[in-house]
Amino acid sequence: MTEINERELSTTTTLVQDDQTATQGQVAMVFDLNKCMGCQTCSIACKVLWTREPGEEHHWWMTVNTQPGQGTPKGWEEMGGGWQDNHPNPGHQPTRTEFGGGWEFNYDEVFYGGKGRSVHLHPKDKGDGTTEWGMNWDEDQGAGEYPNAYYFYLPRLCNHCKYPVCVTACPSGAMYKRQEDGAVLRDENICQGSRFCMEACPYKKIYFNYARNVAQHCIMCFPRLEVGVAPACARQCPGRLVFVGPSNDSSGPIHRLVHEWEVALPLHPEFGTEPNIFYIPPLAPYRLNEDMSIDFETPRIPPEYLESLFGPRVHSAIATLQGELETVRAGGSSELLDTLIVFHWNDLFGPYTTDPSTLDRRPEIVAQGVPVDIDTSRKTRANTQETGG
Amino acid sequence: MKVAEINSDLESVDDPKWDQISSQKITLTPIPLDGQPNSYIKLAWKDRPYGLTATANLAVARNKSNLFTRLEWNLPTQSHYRDSAGVSSESNQGMDGRTFHTEFLDGVGIFFPLSTKTPTGDRQYDSPPTTIGTRDEPVRLWRWQDRLAVQADLPAIKEVLATGPGVFRPFSSQLSQPHIQAEETNNLKATSLYEQAKWTVVISAELDNLSVPNKMGLVIWNGSNDERAGIAAVCSSWIDLDN
Numbered sequence: 001m002t003e004i005n006e007r008e009l010s011t012t013t014t015l016v017q018d019d020q021t022a023t024q025g026q027v028a029m030v031f032d033l034n035k036c037m038g039c040q041t042c043s044i045a046c047k048v049l050w051t052r053e054p055g056e057e058h059h060w061w062m063t064v065n066t067q068p069g070q071g072t073p074k075g076w077e078e079m080g081g082g083w084q085d086n087h088p089n090p091g092h093q094p095t096r097t098e099f100g101g102g103w104e105f106n107y108d109e110v111f112y113g114g115k116g117r118s119v120h121l122h123p124k125d126k127g128d129g130t131t132e133w134g135m136n137w138d139e140d141q142g143a144g145e146y147p148n149a150y151y152f153y154l155p156r157l158c159n160h161c162k163y164p165v166c167v168t169a170c171p172s173g174a175m176y177k178r179q180e181d182g183a184v185l186r187d188e189n190i191c192q193g194s195r196f197c198m199e200a201c202p203y204k205k206i207y208f209n210y211a212r213n214v215a216q217h218c219i220m221c222f223p224r225l226e227v228g229v230a231p232a233c234a235r236q237c238p239g240r241l242v243f244v245g246p247s248n249d250s251s252g253p254i255h256r257l258v259h260e261w262e263v264a265l266p267l268h269p270e271f272g273t274e275p276n277i278f279y280i281p282p283l284a285p286y287r288l289n290e291d292m293s294i295d296f297e298t299p300r301i302p303p304e305y306l307e308s309l310f311g312p313r314v315h316s317a318i319a320t321l322q323g324e325l326e327t328v329r330a331g332g333s334s335e336l337l338d339t340l341i342v343f344h345w346n347d348l349f350g351p352y353t354t355d356p357s358t359l360d361r362r363p364e365i366v367a368q369g370v371p372v373d374i375d376t377s378r379k380t381r382a383n384t385q386e387t388g389g
Numbered sequence: 390m391k392v393a394e395i396n397s398d399l400e401s402v403d404d405p406k407w408d409q410i411s412s413q414k415i416t417l418t419p420i421p422l423d424g425q426p427n428s429y430i431k432l433a434w435k436d437r438p439y440g441l442t443a444t445a446n447l448a449v450a451r452n453k454s455n456l457f458t459r460l461e462w463n464l465p466t467q468s469h470y471r472d473s474a475g476v477s478s479e480s481n482q483g484m485d486g487r488t489f490h491t492e493f494l495d496g497v498g499i500f501f502p503l504s505t506k507t508p509t510g511d512r513q514y515d516s517p518p519t520t521i522g523t524r525d526e527p528v529r530l531w532r533w534q535d536r537l538a539v540q541a542d543l544p545a546i547k548e549v550l551a552t553g554p555g556v557f558r559p560f561s562s563q564l565s566q567p568h569i570q571a572e573e574t575n576n577l578k579a580t581s582l583y584e585q586a587k588w589t590v591v592i593s594a595e596l597d598n599l600s601v602p603n604k605m606g607l608v609i610w611n612g613s614n615d616e617r618a619g620i621a622a623v624c625s626s627w628i629d630l631d632n
Contacts, residue, residue, distance in 0.1 A: 090433035169429035171555035171618040192557055194618040195493075200429050213543055 554619025
């Protein structure tokens with residue numbers, strides 16, 4: 001933390017300063033990867049709420065990918081962006097082909113064209129490569145060799161970073177970090193579609209909307225947060241693995257998982273943006289020896305691979321989790337494991353436990369054909385971006 | 390340069406009356422890297438050429454109610470057309486293998502200093518055109534983008550308030566800045582033609598709410614070179630308009 005603050009302050013041309021990122025509140029999320037089954041319910045919950053309009057066909061603000069894998073957009077971890085050596089690190093703008101998806105299917109041919117017995121339903125190939133990749137293309141491929149193959153699922157969304165380099169890169173000042181919850185948002189009335197944010201974001205979770213000529217990304221379901229409803233990806237999760245809440249609530253599970261037990265880690269901390277989305281790293285079954293006996297000594301998921309995703313702190317996090325498991329297996333109790341089990345569903349959501357069906361007007365209704373008026377949230381933006389001039 | 394007085398409209402790019410109006414060759418220069426609005430853009434473009442359009446021909450005419458501006462510039466490659474799903478209808482890949490929405494639209498903008506107030510009276514505008522406005526000295530920018538209307542069903546031309554290279558806001562945002570006194574332009578239109586590796590764009594607007602400008606600036610974006618925002622070519626000095 002201190003190191004990054006010094007870096008920020010030493011960069012006189014850097015626009016994101018501490019005072020800009022010092023929001024009154026910061027909502028954070030923790031995803032327990034040991035409970036994620038890759039069902040994509042979170043992805044669908046987000047899709048049906050926010051990205052059903054023309055121009056958003058290929059948008060998946062929430063995705064779940066199999067790891068190891070190339071993810072979405074294809075090969076995103078190698079596309080640059082973030083902070084490096086005290087400066088923004090120029091990155092690659094993902095292409096439409098690298099995102100893939102957003103397909104049109106040959107419904108007419110199969111269902112109405114009399115070819116239902118001879119032609120399969122398939123995406124229409126427009127010759128642009130978009131049918132050769134998609135948001136979950138390499139599902140369950142993973143890595144390793146039988147009988148020790150391994151994979152796990154990694155849900156990803158905008159990290160609503162403390163130091164959002166996308167905000168720095170935006171020339172028009174359309175992007176900002178909101179005061180009350182730290183959500184990184186964009187005023188679409190100001191966005192010029194210049195897409196520097198897409199280059200700068202190291203997580204590549206920003207999409208371009210061709211129909212509106214603006215970039216778009218996860219808005220942390222801020223209309224839901226404002227009325228006490230958890231984000232759709234969290235509330236809809238059947239595995240009950242997504243914690244939501246203020247990061248500074250010392251009595252809440254997020255603070256304890258991140259700062260006390262230190263088992264919840266950000267993805268690719270080396271990107272330097274300080275995400276507010278954290279992950280409980282995955283454990284895995286024991287390896288099998290050639291004679292099919294159990295190898296209790298060698299982790300099936302290589303520790304170096306986990307370190308490449310979550311940084312060196314992943315080793316102590318795994319050790320803590322395994323230690324707590326041993327305690328319970330020996331007949332003891334574990335407050336950490338009790339927290340991760342989530343005996344009561346609403347314990348996941350901190351102050352955001354309101355059932356949306358009890359509201360007179362569902363908060364996300366504004367998404368049904370009418371763009372969210374993000375401008376109304378600007379009155380509480382953390383600070384006005386210095387945009388030169 | 391002389392603003393020609395005419396008695397009719399001149400909204401079409403191929404109206405033969407343009408042949409009778411003298412044009413001026415305008416020298417353009419890349420918007421300085423130091424003037425870009427943030428460190429990300431400065432780093433991303435420090436080793437990459439931009440502002441590749443060196444010159445443009447400009448002709449200006451007016452009648453009793455409208456201002457007409459014709460701009461011509463050479464461009465070997467037009468930015469590719471994409472439909473609303475972002476799919477190119479011309480080829481699968483750009484010139485260097487980059488695909489689809491890594492591409493940006495060709496564009497041109499003309500801009501005029503806005504009258505601003507200081508606590509002691511009117512401010513004398515003295516920033517160079519290469520800044521495309523500043524916070525204290527904004528400009529009125531009419532920005533045209535190739536095929537935006539087809540790709541995004543948005544107006545191909547719109548008026549924005551510019552306070553720096555790429556620092557463009559909806560023109561209505563000036564209402565919250567009391568030092569600026571300007572009304573929105575009425576009936577802003579553009580017609581365009583790309584032919585024989587040359588763009589011709591005519592921008593017209595009503596003069597009702599626009600005090601007749603005495604100088605203007607010019608900015609051009611080369612979409613095939615990923616030029617957008619402040620990554621563009623701009624006139625190196627103000628173009629004086631002799632009304």
